[in-house]
Amino acid sequence: MSGPSTYEPKTGFTRWLDTRLPIVRMANDSAIDFPTPKNLNYWWTFGGILAVCLVIQIVTGIVLAMHYVASTAGAFNSVERIMRDVEFGWLIRNIHATGASMFFIAVYIHMFRGLYYGSYKSPREVLWILGCLIYGLMMATAFMGYVLPWGQMSYHGAGVITNIIGGIPLVGPVIKTYLVGGPAVGNQTLNRFFSLHYLLPFIIAGVVMLHIWALHVPGNNNPTGVSVKDVKKDTVPFHPYYTVKDGFAIIVFLIVFAVFVFYYPNALGHADNSIEANPLVTPSHIVPEWYLLPFYAILRAFNFNIGPIEAKTLGIFAMFGSIIILFLVSWLDTSKVRSMRYRPTARWFFLFFVASAVGLGFCGANNPDDLIFKFKPDQLALTYVEGGQQKTEIFDDFNAASAKKAQLAAIPDSIPSIAISSSGFKWVWLAQALTAYYFIYFLFLLPVLGVIEKPKPRPASIADSVRKKHGKSAAPAPVAGAAPQHAE
Amino acid sequence: MSEPGSKAATADAAHAGETRRDFIHIAAATVAAGGVAAVAWPFVQQLAPAADTRALSSAEVDISKVEEGGEIRVLIGGLPFFIRHRTAEQIARARKDDTAPMIDPETDDSRLRPMQDGKLNPAILVTSGVCTHLGCVPVGPSQGTVGEFGGWYCPCHGSNYDISGRIRKGPAPKNLPIPNYEYVSATTIKITL
Numbered sequence: 043m044s045g046p047s048t049y050e051p052k053t054g055f056t057r058w059l060d061t062r063l064p065i066v067r068m069a070n071d072s073a074i075d076f077p078t079p080k081n082l083n084y085w086w087t088f089g090g091i092l093a094v095c096l097v098i099q100i101v102t103g104i105v106l107a108m109h110y111v112a113s114t115a116g117a118f119n120s121v122e123r124i125m126r127d128v129e130f131g132w133l134i135r136n137i138h139a140t141g142a143s144m145f146f147i148a149v150y151i152h153m154f155r156g157l158y159y160g161s162y163k164s165p166r167e168v169l170w171i172l173g174c175l176i177y178g179l180m181m182a183t184a185f186m187g188y189v190l191p192w193g194q195m196s197y198h199g200a201g202v203i204t205n206i207i208g209g210i211p212l213v214g215p216v217i218k219t220y221l222v223g224g225p226a227v228g229n230q231t232l233n234r235f236f237s238l239h240y241l242l243p244f245i246i247a248g249v250v251m252l253h254i255w256a257l258h259v260p261g262n263n264n265p266t267g268v269s270v271k272d273v274k275k276d277t278v279p280f281h282p283y284y285t286v287k288d289g290f291a292i293i294v295f296l297i298v299f300a301v302f303v304f305y306y307p308n309a310l311g312h313a314d315n316s317i318e319a320n321p322l323v324t325p326s327h328i329v330p331e332w333y334l335l336p337f338y339a340i341l342r343a344f345n346f347n348i349g350p351i352e353a354k355t356l357g358i359f360a361m362f363g364s365i366i367i368l369f370l371v372s373w374l375d376t377s378k379v380r381s382m383r384y385r386p387t388a389r390w391f392f393l394f395f396v397a398s399a400v401g402l403g404f405c406g407a408n409n410p411d412d413l414i415f416k417f418k419p420d421q422l423a424l425t426y427v428e429g430g431q432q433k434t435e436i437f438d439d440f441n442a443a444s445a446k447k448a449q450l451a452a453i454p455d456s457i458p459s460i461a462i463s464s465s466g467f468k469w470v471w472l473a474q475a476l477t478a479y480y481f482i483y484f485l486f487l488l489p490v491l492g493v494i495e496k497p498k499p500r501p502a503s504i505a506d507s508v509r510k511k512h513g514k515s516a517a518p519a520p521v522a523g524a525a526p527q528h529a530e
Numbered sequence: 531m532s533e534p535g536s537k538a539a540t541a542d543a544a545h546a547g548e549t550r551r552d553f554i555h556i557a558a559a560t561v562a563a564g565g566v567a568a569v570a571w572p573f574v575q576q577l578a579p580a581a582d583t584r585a586l587s588s589a590e591v592d593i594s595k596v597e598e599g600g601e602i603r604v605l606i607g608g609l610p611f612f613i614r615h616r617t618a619e620q621i622a623r624a625r626k627d628d629t630a631p632m633i634d635p636e637t638d639d640s641r642l643r644p645m646q647d648g649k650l651n652p653a654i655l656v657t658s659g660v661c662t663h664l665g666c667v668p669v670g671p672s673q674g675t676v677g678e679f680g681g682w683y684c685p686c687h688g689s690n691y692d693i694s695g696r697i698r699k700g701p702a703p704k705n706l707p708i709p710n711y712e713y714v715s716a717t718t719i720k721i722t723l
Contacts (some may be wrong), residue, residue: 205665225587225723226608230580320657322603322610324666333711360698411701425699432631452682457632459678529712 048075072258077277078284079264081508085159086262087291088152093291095145096250100243103187108188112236114229118318119190136307142184143310145297146333154396157371160262160380160448167372169256174369176249181334183242188331191225191475194313198233198328200227206341209358226321252291266507267380268500277502327409335406337361340480340484342410343473355500360477367484372483384498388491395483398476405473413466417527423463436463587723593654594717601670603659607723610659610667611709612682616693621652623680624686624694634705638694641705645713656719659697663687663702681694682706 111120124131162170207219223230270328344357437443450458596615624638634655668682677683689700
């Protein structure tokens, strides 16, 4: 809702400044008088919460960098020193580590908010794309930050991720060499990751400025998805209405944040990262941080080849594709109706999409071949070689199996062995189903539903929807505060 | 400007609207782009492995110190390698298994490298220490388990390698690769990445 500025400098100094650097005018127009739809709900507070998260990460990060040593010999010990010896180091590091998780919780809610209310649709495409860009930068920053403590999960997680990048056809190996700076993740990798981990948050801050700028041109979307028609009736000034609402939400969010920092500082991390990195010992189950798990699940869902394309390459394409697809959603969704409130069919598919995204997170956390549930009780599988062929026989009873094994052991070269054989529903099958739905949602449902779905009637205006909600009929609701004039 | 109707005038017409300033613009932009590329190159290339990192990409290992039936593990540039001193019995088993069913068939001899005299040294097996499934480091005799086939066992997803480093059971698709190495003396090998 950018329009003519309503700011009038009151003092001599602000009048003098306004003709030289109109910074007070800019602050006033974008955070005080900015006309904001009067019906924004609490899902809209996550933008402000995310700004707070970024500031917390930058402030705590700068402090941690004063004590951290970026070398394979010193990194792990310097983090332990921060936790034990540096005054309040434990607090600042716990805030920084927990803060990363909080940042991602908030950004996921913010993104689902945008997807539900159609905030990516015209005229907010650039705003949405800038948001996707911030999300990508956040993932890169978080991944590199997780490597810095140089624990077992840091080291081997970095190995897995850089191997994924190395698996990109043609350019992968070159990118990997330039990223890692040697044959394997090592001191040189740690140093450059530290440098980039320090840099990227400031790039994020820059893109956030653009994101806010792009927000302030068309103005906020709102739960009805109906555009502002009359600034006087449909909007209220940002201050005090939304400074207070956002402020309240930020306080509630910080309470949850503090509960994690003070009571469960390790709940969102991984125990293996408390062991110093050892290239010769691999943790038995390498997993990324929780916020990257859905993409890890998509990567591993491809355990089959399609034609000449290998499973590993497919997984890499699918994983990067699942993020790239977000950039294109403005054009994939063909519906003219923004808010899913008025899209009776799409709404259910959306809710299932949220469930499948969360479900993919659980798939990513579990070993793909582990069972979610069993079809029947465990059996014993006796494997042996006969006539150059590997054969398997299933037994219910251990005595029968071991009798047969003893029999086979007498035959040379049969190499009999007994293992537990379970049959059940594997995590990887769930991951495959949910991965399929993830892509179907964006590539089939959103384009098609926009054409075939019959939306429900939308309110004539934001003011109208608010009046209906509060049971008032004809009389226009009084607009409190100094709403700015209608800008055309 | 040329005489009307002359050859030069026709050429001028074909290039109507172009001025000498266009040339200056193109030339200036080209020089600027070249300058940017020339400055960018060092800033990109600094990310590549440095000379000292490259220098550490090979190592000489004294194999006489490896106990019979035992194994040592060396890290070269951060990558692990296994050097196994096999017993006569293990060598016999590896050779006998040449004809057994395999995921990635290879003979034991093809996984050895000749000594300086041109003969193979079946007692010493050198392999990469990276599981071909997802890059974990398999465990061996020093870690207490050698798996079902007497070689290595990967604790991540249960791949079993035999005493020749060949994948016999489990999700790994390939045998443990044999690195680039050569005998520089009867008791020393040089492994190069």
